[in-house]
Amino acid sequence: MSDRKIRVLIAKPGLDGHDRGAKTVATVLRDAGMEVIYTGLHQTPEMIAEAALQEDVDVVGLSILSGAHMSLFPRIREALKARDMGDVLLTGGGIIPEDDMAALEADGFSKLFGPGTRTTDIVAWIEGAVKERWAREEA
Amino acid sequence: MTSNHPKNSAEGYAERVLQGDRRALTRLISWAENGDGRFPGALAALYPSLGRAWRVGITGPPGAGKSTLVNELALAMRREDLEVGILAVDPSSPFTGGALLGDRIRMEELTGDQHVYIRSMASRKSHGGMARAGVDACDVMDAFGMERILIETVGVGQAEYDVMGACDTVVVVMCPGAGDGVQAMKAGILEVADVLVVNKSDLAGAERLADDLSEAVHTRAIRSDEWSGEVGSSWTVPVVLASAGKAQGVDEVLKAITSHRAMLDSRGPNGLEDARRKKRVAQVRRVIDEELDARVWNTDELGARVENALAAGSTAYGIASEVVDDLLRGAAFGMRSKES
Numbered sequence: 512m513s514d515r516k517i518r519v520l521i522a523k524p525g526l527d528g529h530d531r532g533a534k535t536v537a538t539v540l541r542d543a544g545m546e547v548i549y550t551g552l553h554q555t556p557e558m559i560a561e562a563a564l565q566e567d568v569d570v571v572g573l574s575i576l577s578g579a580h581m582s583l584f585p586r587i588r589e590a591l592k593a594r595d596m597g598d599v600l601l602t603g604g605g606i607i608p609e610d611d612m613a614a615l616e617a618d619g620f621s622k623l624f625g626p627g628t629r630t631t632d633i634v635a636w637i638e639g640a641v642k643e644r645w646a647r648e649e650a
Numbered sequence: 651m652t653s654n655h656p657k658n659s660a661e662g663y664a665e666r667v668l669q670g671d672r673r674a675l676t677r678l679i680s681w682a683e684n685g686d687g688r689f690p691g692a693l694a695a696l697y698p699s700l701g702r703a704w705r706v707g708i709t710g711p712p713g714a715g716k717s718t719l720v721n722e723l724a725l726a727m728r729r730e731d732l733e734v735g736i737l738a739v740d741p742s743s744p745f746t747g748g749a750l751l752g753d754r755i756r757m758e759e760l761t762g763d764q765h766v767y768i769r770s771m772a773s774r775k776s777h778g779g780m781a782r783a784g785v786d787a788c789d790v791m792d793a794f795g796m797e798r799i800l801i802e803t804v805g806v807g808q809a810e811y812d813v814m815g816a817c818d819t820v821v822v823v824m825c826p827g828a829g830d831g832v833q834a835m836k837a838g839i840l841e842v843a844d845v846l847v848v849n850k851s852d853l854a855g856a857e858r859l860a861d862d863l864s865e866a867v868h869t870r871a872i873r874s875d876e877w878s879g880e881v882g883s884s885w886t887v888p889v890v891l892a893s894a895g896k897a898q899g900v901d902e903v904l905k906a907i908t909s910h911r912a913m914l915d916s917r918g919p920n921g922l923e924d925a926r927r928k929k930r931v932a933q934v935r936r937v938i939d940e941e942l943d944a945r946v947w948n949t950d951e952l953g954a955r956v957e958n959a960l961a962a963g964s965t966a967y968g969i970a971s972e973v974v975d976d977l978l979r980g981a982a983f984g985m986r987s988k989e990s
Contacts, residue, residue, distance in 0.1 A: 514685040516747065516772070541748035546772045551755040558761045562754060565768050567676040595673045 517545040517641050518568040522559045523552050524587065527577035532604065536572065539630040540637070556583065560590030563599060569641045573603030580607050584615055600640050604628065660688040664695035667794050672767065675794045679769055682786035693786065696793035701926070703735070703792040705799045706907055707817035709779060709839070712805025714823040715849040717756040719894040719903070720802050724760055726904050727798050734766045735791035735799040739781050742772040749773075753802060767791065778812030779803035782940070785816050785933055806839060814842050815929050815936075818922070819910045821845045821903065824863070826855035840866060843887050845906040851891040851899060864889045885913050946977065 521537045523530055530552055537547045548566050550559070563571050571591070575583055584603070591599055604624035607615075612623045622636055655661040663681075666674035681689040706723075708716050717738065724734045738753035749772035760766045769791075771781045780803060781787075788799050803813050813820055822843035840846070846867065848860045867887040888906045892899025914922045946952065952973070959969045 514683070514774075516684075516774075518680075537750055541743070541750045542746055544746045544748045546742075546749045546751060548751045548754060548770050550761075551758065558758075561761055562768075564672060564676055566770055567680045 515645070517570065517637065518548070518566060519545050519570040519572055519637070520548045520550065520559070520563050520566055520568045521572045521574070522550045522554045522562070523574050524554050524556060524559055524583045525575065525577050525579050526553065527575065528552055529576045530574070532576070533572075533574035536574070536604070536630070536633065539634065540572075543634040543638075545637070556586040556590045559587055560594055560596065563591060564594045564596055568599060569644060570600045570602060570637055573601070573605075575603060575605040575607070578606070580605065580615070581611055584620060585618075588620070598644070600637070600644065602637070604633075660691035661695050663688075664692040664793075667692075667696060667790060668699060670795060675767065675790060676769070678790045679771075679783070679787045682783040682790065683771065683774075683781070689786070693789060696789065699793040700789055701792070703788070703796050703799045704819070704911060705788055705792075705801060705817045707801045707803065707813035707820045708823060709803040709806055709810070709813045709820065709842070710823035710847075711825075714805070714825045715894050716802050716805070716823050717753045719821075719823055719847065719849060719892070719900070720753075720800050721757045721760065722894045722897055722900040723800060723904060724757070724766060724798075726900055728760075728763065728765065732765075732797045733795055734760075735788070735794070735796035736760070736766070736768040736802070737784060737787050737791070737799065738768065738770050738802045739773055739779070739784060739804050740770065741804045742774045747774070767794070767796065773804050776812065777810070779806040779810030780812035780816060784812075788816060810839070811842050815932050818914065818925070819844045819907050821847055821907065823847045823849050824859065825850040826853045826859045843867075844885065844910045845903065846887055846889045847899075847903055848889065848891050849894055851893045852896070856891060860889050860891055885910065 519540055521533050521540075523533050533549070537549045540547045548562065548568065550562050554562075559571065559573070571587070573584070573587065580603075584601070588597075588601055591597055591601065600621045602621040602623060607623055607625060609625075612625065615623060621640065624633055655665055657666075663674045663678055667678055678689065678692055680686075681692065708720050708723075710716055720736060720738070724736060727734050736757065738751070738757075740749055740751045740753060742749040751770035751772060753770055754761070754768060757768055760768060769787060771784065771787060773779075773781050776782050780801075784801065788801065791799050801813065801816055803810065820842050822839055822845070824846065825848065840863070846863050848856050848863065850856065867889065888909070890899060890902045890906050892903055894900060914925060955973070956969055959972075
């Protein structure tokens with residue numbers, strides 16, 4: 512049906528308290544016509560996965576500026592899988608070194624976005640990836 | 651339990667909801683929101699299980715503290731070991747259709763509790779403070795086994811009443827500093843209240859506002875309640891002072907909600923059932939309106955006819971009258987069925 516909207520959970524896991532980027536991305540996605548659930552700071556992987564389940568989102572976007580990305584991303588993916596939400600697009604951004612980004616993407620994570628990313632690129636990528644996911648669901 | 655239905659069918663999902671599967675609960679609410687063709691079938695399978703949940707609406711102007719109060723009420727209900735569902739509605743942009751749903755920020759303590767389910771919902775095209783799928787979402791939560799459902803509306807002004815049709819008890823939250831007593835005497839939002847809460851009671855002017863509100867509800871001689879059909883209701887709307895951010899006055903709010911429920915129950919065995927049936931009839935009427943709208947305009951032919959009639963000098967009223975008469979006589983104007 513044409514009424515379907517892209518639903519995105521924007522979350523900040525762990526201890527870092529810098530949420531300017533997360534709020535900017537949340538606003539940009541809203542202005543692109545998406546429904547964005549913002550959960551606030553200091554979320555545990557379990558809380559993020561539980562919120563993703565309750566909200567039935569298509570995308571989970573993480574903002575990580577603390578350097579803990581190599582541990583947090585996989586833990587959140589496991590928590591999502593444990594809730595039968597393994598097919599949700601898991602993406603994010605922050606201060607993530609290129610090597611780590613490549614390692615995470617090689618490990619099957621969705622695209623990650625570093626500093627300087629154009630917001631229009633984030634919107635375009637999410638729209639494309641979600642529509643592919645919906646097409647797979649229909650099939 | 652073995653199922654006779656395929657896992658991904660409407661009936662399969664409904665069965666999983668009745669068995670307490672949260673993945674199915676969350677997906678059925680999405681179907682309702684998206685107008686998915688499978689939802690009506692699933693809802694039909696859930697209908698016999700409805701009616702156990704007490705539905706409480708929390709409404710009021712933006713910034714009055716609705717989310718914080720919902721959080722505290724849910725925590726208090728959890729102390730009574732009740733299963734709690736929360737529907738939090740925030741506005742959609744009329745320009746882009748997007749929405750930023752931020753009510754969960756104030757409900758963090760509830761996220762890890764397996765006896766609580768929180769769903770954020772964008773109002774999409776609704777303008778009455780609710781979302782079109784709000785009642786559907788509550789029905790699914792009810793069937794799932796929620797004993798209390800808290801419905802937080804969009805921050806409303808003076809003329810958003812949709813919450814009445816979705817709830818057994820409506821709580822209107824106000825706070826001091828947002829207008830004088832005359833605001834409270836205007837027709838509008840106060841008339842939907844079963845319980846009035848003056849939140850942020852530690853702020854200057856709270857007592858005065860509570861006094862003004864008490865006057866306003868006491869001097870209202872007749873409470874004409876369109877939904878329950880009651881005129882001259884015996885219920886005197888209580889005014890409760892609270893400071894939800896400091897967890898003060900929450901038990902009193904809960905007591906007022908419980909008293910309202912007791913009052914509805916005391917109207918006899920059919921009191922509550924009557925009130926709920928009338929709300930359901932109103933919902934059916936709304937759904938018929940929506941379906942008529944969708945089907946009537948699901949054609950280019952009607953638009954062309956309107957343009958031609960305007961060009962020929964007809965007025966809006968004249969054209970509308972002719973078109974509706976023709977529709978009722980069975981003219982189809984090239985309309986397609988809903989599914990096409």
